[in-house]
Amino acid sequence: MRLLPLDYAVRNLGRRPTRTLLAAASSALVAALLVATAAFVRGLDRTFQGAARGDTAILLSSVAERDVVRSTVVAGLGELVAASVRGVATIEGVPAISDEIHMGTNLALPGDKRARPGFVRGVTERAFLVHDAVTLIEGRTPRTGEVIVGRLVAEQLGVEPVALELGKELSFEGAAFTIVGRFAAPGTTIEGEVWTPLAPLRGLTRRDDSSATFVKVTEPAAIAELELFAKRRLDLELVVIPTAIYYKELADYFAPIRNLSWALAGLIALAALFGGANTLNATVQDRVRELATLRAVGYGGWALVGSLAQEALVLASAGALVGLLAARLFLAGSSVRIAMSAFELTVDAPAVLAGIAGALILALFGTAPAAWRVLKLPVAAALKEN
Amino acid sequence: MALIELLEVTKTYRKGEHVVTPLANVSLSVDAGEFFVLLGPSGSGKTTLLNLVAAIDRPDRGSIRVGGVELGTASSSKLSDWRAEHVGYVFQQANLVPVLTAYENVELPLFLFGLSAAERHKRVAIALEAVGLADRATHLPKQLSGGQEQRVAIARAIVADPEILVADEPTGNLDHESAESVLDLLSHLHRERKKTVVMVTHDPRAARYGTRRMVLDKGELKEEGTAR
Numbered sequence: 265m266r267l268l269p270l271d272y273a274v275r276n277l278g279r280r281p282t283r284t285l286l287a288a289a290s291s292a293l294v295a296a297l298l299v300a301t302a303a304f305v306r307g308l309d310r311t312f313q314g315a316a317r318g319d320t321a322i323l324l325s326s327v328a329e330r331d332v333v334r335s336t337v338v339a340g341l342g343e344l345v346a347a348s349v350r351g352v353a354t355i356e357g358v359p360a361i362s363d364e365i366h367m368g369t370n371l372a373l374p375g376d377k378r379a380r381p382g383f384v385r386g387v388t389e390r391a392f393l394v395h396d397a398v399t400l401i402e403g404r405t406p407r408t409g410e411v412i413v414g415r416l417v418a419e420q421l422g423v424e425p426v427a428l429e430l431g432k433e434l435s436f437e438g439a440a441f442t443i444v445g446r447f448a449a450p451g452t453t454i455e456g457e458v459w460t461p462l463a464p465l466r467g468l469t470r471r472d473d474s475s476a477t478f479v480k481v482t483e484p485a486a487i488a489e490l491e492l493f494a495k496r497r498l499d500l501e502l503v504v505i506p507t508a509i510y511y512k513e514l515a516d517y518f519a520p521i522r523n524l525s526w527a528l529a530g531l532i533a534l535a536a537l538f539g540g541a542n543t544l545n546a547t548v549q550d551r552v553r554e555l556a557t558l559r560a561v562g563y564g565g566w567a568l569v570g571s572l573a574q575e576a577l578v579l580a581s582a583g584a585l586v587g588l589l590a591a592r593l594f595l596a597g598s599s600v601r602i603a604m605s606a607f608e609l610t611v612d613a614p615a616v617l618a619g620i621a622g623a624l625i626l627a628l629f630g631t632a633p634a635a636w637r638v639l640k641l642p643v644a645a646a647l648k649e650n
Numbered sequence: 651m652a653l654i655e656l657l658e659v660t661k662t663y664r665k666g667e668h669v670v671t672p673l674a675n676v677s678l679s680v681d682a683g684e685f686f687v688l689l690g691p692s693g694s695g696k697t698t699l700l701n702l703v704a705a706i707d708r709p710d711r712g713s714i715r716v717g718g719v720e721l722g723t724a725s726s727s728k729l730s731d732w733r734a735e736h737v738g739y740v741f742q743q744a745n746l747v748p749v750l751t752a753y754e755n756v757e758l759p760l761f762l763f764g765l766s767a768a769e770r771h772k773r774v775a776i777a778l779e780a781v782g783l784a785d786r787a788t789h790l791p792k793q794l795s796g797g798q799e800q801r802v803a804i805a806r807a808i809v810a811d812p813e814i815l816v817a818d819e820p821t822g823n824l825d826h827e828s829a830e831s832v833l834d835l836l837s838h839l840h841r842e843r844k845k846t847v848v849m850v851t852h853d854p855r856a857a858r859y860g861t862r863r864m865v866l867d868k869g870e871l872k873e874e875g876t877a878r
Contacts, residue, residue, distance in 0.1 A: 266762045275749040557745040560706050561759045561806070562734025564727050644698070644707040647741060 267567050268558070273574035280550075284579065287543045291583025291623045292590065294536045298622040299591035301529040302615035304600060305522050311607035312515035314451030316508040318484045319353070320394060323477040323494065326503040330513065332366045336473045338500060339363070339466070342390070345479055349493045351486025352479060353393075360393040360480035365465055367475070371458065372435045373427050380421045384411075384436060384458045386465035386474075394478045397452050403430045403445030408464040412445035414455040419599040420606035434458065437468050453514075456606035478507075533626055540630030544576060548634045555638060556646030569635040573628060580627030584620050591619065653682040653814070653846050654703055659712035661698050672698045674869040675712070680862075682813070685840045685847040687860030689874060694866045696850040697818050703848055704737045704816045705729045716814070734762040738807025740817040740836075744799035746791040746806075752778065752798075753787040756805045763810065777805040781835060797828025804835055808845070815839065817849040821856050833859045 277284045323345070328335035338344075346352060346359040353360040365386035370379035385391075389405060392398055406412050411434055418425040428434070432443050441460060449455050466472065481487055487506055494502040548555065555568055596611045661673040672695030680686045680703075690696045701707040702714055705721045706729075714721045717736060721729065733739075746755045756777050760770045778784045781801040791799055800820060807815055817836060821829035837859050840847045849860065857863050863874040 266764065268758070269761060271754070272747070272750065279749060553743075553745060554747055557741065558747075558758070559730070560704065560733065560739045560741075562730055562762050562810075564730040644701040647701075647706075647745075648697075 265564060265566055265570070267574070268563065268571040270574060270578075273571050274578055276547075276551075276575055277579060280547075283543055283546070287540060287579050288583035288586070290536045290539050291580040291627065292587035294533050294626055295584035295587030295619040295623040296591040297529050297532055297587075299588060299611060299615050299619035300595055300609070301525050302618040303591070303595050303609040303611045304525055306612065306615055307600065307607050307610040308518055308522060309515060310451045310610050311453050312511040312518075314397060314449075315453055316511035317480075318506070318508055319482070319486075320478060320480045320507045321487045321490050322505050322507060322510055323479065323490065323502050324475075324505060326501045330503070330505060330510070332476050333368055335366075335475050336471075337363075337475070337477060337502065339473050341474060341477045341500070341502075342479075344497075344500075345477060345490070345493065348497075349479075349489045351481045351483070351489045353482050355393045358390065358393060360390065362387060362391040362394040362478040363462060363474040364391065364478060365462060365469070365471065365475045367469070369436045371421060373421075373423060374433050374435075380423075382417070382421055382436070382458060383456060384460060384465070385454075386462040387459050388462050391459070391478075394480045395449065395454060396480075397449040398454060399448050400445050401448045403443075406441075406444050406460055408461060409439075409441055410444045411441040411458050411460045412447055413443055414457045414459075415446065415448045416455040416599050416606040416608065417458060420456040439468055451608075453607065455608075533622060537626045537630050540576070540580075540626060541633045544572060544631055544634035545637065547575075548572070548637050552641070552646045553649045556641060556643045556649070559641065559643045560647065565639040565641070568638045569631070572634055572638065573631045576627040576631045577624060580623045584623035587623065588616055588619050592616075651682055652679040653684075653717060654678070654680040654848070655713075655715045656699075656702070657713040657715075659699075659702065659709045659714060661695070661702065661707070661709050671869060673702075673709075676866075676869065676871055677712075678864070678871055680846065680848060682846050683840075683844055685837065685859060685861040686849070687857045687863040688848070688850045688866055689852065689854070689857050689863055690850075690866040691852060695869060696852075696866050699866065700816050700818050700848060700850045703814075704739050705733050706739075731762075734759060734810065736812050736814055738804075738810070738812045738815045740800070740804055740807050740815065740820045742819040742822040744791070744796075744803040746799055746802055748791050751788050751790055752783060752794065752802045752805075755791070755802055756809050759806060759810045773809050773811075774805075777809040778802075780808065780839070781805040795828070796824050797831055800824060800828070800832050801835065804832065804839075808839060808843070813846055815845050815847045817847065819851055819853075820849065821851070821853065829853075829856065 323337060325335040325337055342361040342363040346361055367384050369384055371382035413428050418428050428443055430443055434441050434443055479490060490504045494504050558568060592611055595609050599606050599608045656676060656678040658675045658677055659673055660675055662669055662671045688696050702709055709722050753774055756774045757770055760773060778787055781804050783798060783801050821832050833856055836847055839845045851857055865872045865874050
């Protein structure tokens with residue numbers, strides 16, 4: 265099959281500039297939308313995957329139904345584990361075990377009239393041994409009356425980053441805290457958290473327990489030792505969950521949001537598909553005598569379909585390129601607030617590929633009704649059309 | 651020797667609720683090298699017959715053989731290939747692609763033959779020279795007069811050097827002077843390049859250019875006379 269020259273397809277796009285621009289804008293929108301959706305979903309997935317480690321497990325209360333905020337474990341659980349369980353990782357002789365309080369609470373900035381839901385974690389210095397994705401990027405570790413904030417806390421609270429600069433104040437549970445550090449934990453939900461020393465937080469919240477204990481082991485198989493410990497110490501009412509499983513379950517909790525995002529993107533893409541199909545159909549209607557002439561000259565129906573597909577693909581590619589640039593410009597580095605955390609959108613190669621592939625596939629499918637019309641074109645009658 | 655043979659060809663089509671039969675058991679033979687003119691009033695079936703000869707339509711009954719090839723039963727893709735190689739079609743309106751220059755319009759059929767760019771260039775130049783429009787090669791159709799557009803259409807029809815030229819009222823939309831010029835060109839191609847021309851017209855002045863004329867009326871073909 266010999267196709268018409270690509271020039272023919274490209275120059276045809278200039279025949280109806282408004283129609284061409286609208287179709288390109290539609291392609292750009294679809295590409296940008298698909299990139300945004302893919303970036304959102306991949307960012308969400310990456311966040312949970314980032315926090316999941318094969319060599320780390322969480323000890324939770326067995327009655328907390330795997331909810332770390334509702335969980336309560338004895339205050340000295342970390343020391344008990346260090347003394348009883350083999351295979352716990354040590355760093356410079358210090359066991360990588362972190363007793364922690366996790367709490368969802370209302371945070372307030374000076375002058376705030378309304379509460380801002382946030383997530384606070386009470387930690388010791390050992391938390392940095394277990395959560396090794398966490399890096400202090402500014403300031404120092406907190407002491408009593410002080411906090412350090414994750415890189416995405418400003419986004420999570422819906423405030424300007426300047427409001428959380430070092431030295432600024434943050435209040436919760438009726439007490440004011442000074443921000444003394446900022447940390448990063450790329451690709452994890454931790455970046456949306458506020459960390460403060462564990463013992464003062466216990467006093468403030470009148471608790472004599474912890475929410476959970478995070479334990480890093482020397483190898484994944486050593487998690488079995490932790491499970492054995494939990495079984496032996498029935499009095500502690502513990503359950504051991506590897507973080508890989510814990511965060512996967514959390515990710516599954518957000519599955520409906522992911523699915524809804526794709527469904528919305530799909531519906532909008534479908535609308536664009538019908539719009540594109542309508543445009544191409546109108547194109548065939550406008551050029552019916554010209555197409556019939558090309559058939560009379562000797563071009564087969566499929567050659568004309570190929571030319572129409574070329575037109576659609578050239579247009580979709582140009583539109584997609586604009587859409588991708590816009591997506592890159594506006595989405596890269598931006599973050600999304602979700603529940604009591606936040607995560608960064610991931611505009612990576614698969615997300616971009618989703619945008620390009622989506623726009624091109626839509627263009628090809630959009631050609632179908634026009635292609636059918638061209639293939640069924642009654643050449644003799646069409647030659648007489650005005 | 652007969653190049654085009656129609657044997658008891660019938661063609662019907664639907665027009666609203668009515669079935670129209672423009673051709674009923676029509677038989678016709680056109681020799682190679684003839685300039686055959688088909689006359690007849692509007693709606694007499696002239697264009698239908700021409701479309702059958704040019705293989706862009708099929709008969710409901712009967713046989714059409716052109717150059718020994720049975721066209722009535724050939725597949726759609728075979729007919730496309732056959733048209734590209736054997737027939738040049740000149741329409742009542744030039745039907746040029748508006749976004750392509752005269753040169754590019756003439757070049758269009760050559761892409762079907764997989765020729766090199768140099769070979770295509772050579773053939774297009776010859777075709778445009780033959781129709782006297784070598785100096786208008788870069789013009790878009792909207793920059794040409796009606797007569798010039800029709801000449802470009804003729805150049806497009808002859809560029810692949812087909813043995814048959816079919817022309818459907820090629821002067822129908824032209825002023826007298828342009829019409830004469832187009833008819834002279836067709837006549838020249840018939841005489842000098844030995845093309846077999848089948849032309850449909852309802853204009854007796856245009857019909858004078860033919861070496862044989864027939865009249866199609868109410869589905870019947872009648873001999874009208876011989877050439878001047």
